[in-house]
Amino acid sequence: MASKGFLLELRNRAEQQDPDWHKRYAVRSGIRGTINEFAHGHGMRHCRYRGQAKAHLQHVLTAIAVNIERLSRQPPEEPAPPRPPTAFQNYLDRQGTPRLRSWRAVS
Incomplete structure (x- = not known):
């Protein structure tokens, strides 16, 4: 007879x-990947602070940092449109x- 675990x-x-x-499972695997990144990549298994409010703040700030990190790795979809000239630039013209x-230009 087969065991319950085997069945x-x-x-x-x-x-x-x-x-x-x-x-x-496709949805679940994405969530599991994010949780794994937090636990292993950002040390979220242990809080640095005591107290629920401070621990919550640490989790929120870490999540914000991870989102910024992920967004910075994405290539821009299309180049930003040129900015309109400022009043000072119009005056110079x-x-x-x-x-x-560009203000970054040396000469």
């Missing part, structure tokens, strides 16, 4: 062949004074 494993393997199971293309 449960067989049932689980059969469920994993279902397309609906794959859709549900009216006076015929040459101006730099």
Whole structure:
């Protein structure tokens, strides 16, 4: 006679062949990846502070940092449109004074 654990494993393997199971697991795997990143990449298994309020603040600030980190890795979808000239730039243009293309330019 087969044990309960073995029968449960067989049932689980059969469920994993279902397309609906794959859709549900796709969502779960993304969440598990994020939790793993927090636990192993940012040391969230242990809080640095005592007290629920401070621990919550640590979790929120770490989540913000992770989101900024992830957004900074994404390539821009399209270049930003050129900014309109400022009033000072318009004044320089009216006076015929040459101006730099960027404030970062040296000459």
